Amino acid sequence: MQRFDIRQNAELCDVARLFFDEDIPTAAIVCDGFSYVVEIFDRTFSFDYSDIADSIPQSRQAARLSKIALYDALASLTGEVKPWGALTGVRPTKLVYEALAAGRNENEALAVMSEIYRVSKKRADILGEIIRAQRGKILFLNEYVNLYVHIPFCPSRCNYCSFVSVPMDKKHAAEARLYVELLCKEIRETLLFLNSRGLKILSAYIGGGTPTALDGQSLDSVLGAIGDVGCEYTCEAGRPDSVTEEKMSIMRRHGVTRICINPQTLNDATLEKIGRRHTAEQFFKAYDIAAKCGVDINCDLIAGLNDETQEDFSRSFDGVKALCPQNITVHSLAKKNGSGIRYDGGENLRTAAMTEYAFSHSNGYSPYYLYRQKRQACNLENVGFAVLGKECINNITTMEETVSVVACGAGAISKYVGGGKIARFANMRDLKLYAERFDEKLAGKLEFFDSLYDSAR
Ligand code: SF4
Structure with a gap:
């Protein structure tokens, strides 16, 4: 059995912000296997997610099911639903690609978005359009x-x-x-x-x-x-x-x-x-x-x-x-x-x-x-x-x-993508520091890519 205080968990705070802006309430989530209990405002909401857990990669199950449980509880409590449901990340398309990579067809992948992550039908349809527009343009090109x-x-x-x-x-x-x-x-x-x-x-x-x-x-x-x-x-x-x-x-x-x-x-x-x-x-x-x-x-x-x-x-x-x-x-x-x-x-x-x-x-x-x-x-x-x-x-x-x-440039963030790995290197944001630490940061950036491309060989 695990217990999370939502105020101590950045991802759960993000879900709470969907409903309460910056007034994050005191709340806890207790999970036991796929059973989740959310305690908030003297109310208790219980959910059993054994039917949906398989649609989530095992390594992410606990984190994502906790977010879904909190979202479901807050939606019940407030009577509100959100266009992107329990999703709080920057790139919702990534979850569609994740479902496609797991062997689902496009319709099934989009159904995962609505049925598992509570994304509205309208937003799931938009994701479908985007996935189709990106077809043939999603390039994984190491060179x-x-x-x-x-x-x-x-x-x-x-x-x-x-x-x-x-x-x-x-x-x-x-x-x-x-x-x-x-x-x-x-x-x-x-x-x-x-x-x-x-x-x-x-x-x-x-x-x-x-x-x-x-x-x-x-x-x-x-x-x-x-x-x-x-x-x-x-x-x-x-x-x-x-x-x-x-x-x-x-x-x-x-x-x-x-x-x-x-x-x-x-x-x-x-x-x-x-x-x-x-x-x-x-x-x-x-x-x-x-x-x-x-x-x-x-x-x-x-x-x-x-x-x-x-x-x-x-x-x-x-x-x-x-x-x-x-x-x-x-x-x-x-x-x-x-x-x-x-x-x-x-x-x-x-x-x-x-x-x-x-x-x-x-x-x-x-x-x-x-x-x-x-x-x-x-x-x-x-x-x-x-x-x-x-x-x-x-x-x-x-x-x-x-x-x-x-x-290149002040505050510019380089990103290495390869072999299932993503790593970042940031230049100095402040113009004065960009100039002062120019040689050191430039050498650091080239070394960063050098070592990552070397280890990918
Ligand atoms: S001031 Fe900010 S928002 Fe306005 S053009 Fe410049 S970078 Fe963009």
Whole structure:
């Protein structure tokens, strides 16, 4: 017999947060074989999971059944059900792939999601669409890596931002110059290492921050250090006010094939409230510049932003979709502690209605990758939609963790994926420390990959 105090268990706390936000109640779970008893608020809920235990890998049975027991108890107690049921992890698709790998067919694997993990029918159907969109694109390729390059600068700071982002202003100009110099060195050394190991690049992604916040010369230096990778190559240009014809032509010259221009909303009043310092009109202009260059375009939207109504979101979604970008990504507001957003409690219902709108009005697009974050409004998700054949390989293989990621830049996290193992190596996040410990961390990263690829031989 085992007894868990839910406040002492991070995964169980995550389940409790689905119902109580940060007010985690005192509760305990007692399990004996497949019998689970949940004691909470002077109530007792008993469950017997002997009929479902076989659908869960043995090594994970106790952990997952405890979460299911707590979810079942809280659903009974509150009368609420959650779209992702008892799942609290980042990648729900992984469980579908786990069930497929265990020999189940697609329908059975999706049934596991609803019947075992209590995922709603709607979300299980979305997972089905994603699995079908990813078919043939889930690559387990040991000889390939995804290259990630991080630019931690932005034109200004959005007030929902919880990333490390440095404003690209006069005060930080010298810091930015030094950063670009060191980053280029890191990229060149990293590419030499990949070459020496015979590792090829499956896709490249420059993210941030806002890479296009760099001036033309700095952007040219970073892209020049990477060279023409000859594969899917994304550069984020998240802030429309940072997109110019000069920077687009630099990106094209260096082989960039896909860019992300992210309005987040087309409502100017909201853009002002969230500190984006650009207008919807600037987004349309930036989109036009990029479309003329012939790159694939992704546009991010956020459902649930400050005070936005369903109509605001619908207008944004329809307005972006009318441009026919190859990808649209809909994020559900994440209520992050580091952000400056104040929540009024109504964001959950509004956000849920907005994401439903996106799913029901996404004709011509299919959901092709999905991930979840902690503290997302209404326990929802972020979903990438793509026109058929325009699914971003980087998003799929990085999110599904099927290809190693070799990352350069402050705070960039490299990830080795191979032989059933996943290991990470993080660069220093702080720009000053990134510069101070540059040589040591670069050597550490190359050694990290060297030893893992050696031991995989
Ligand atoms: S553009 Fe992105 S990284 Fe930059 S401040 Fe806004 S949310 Fe943060």
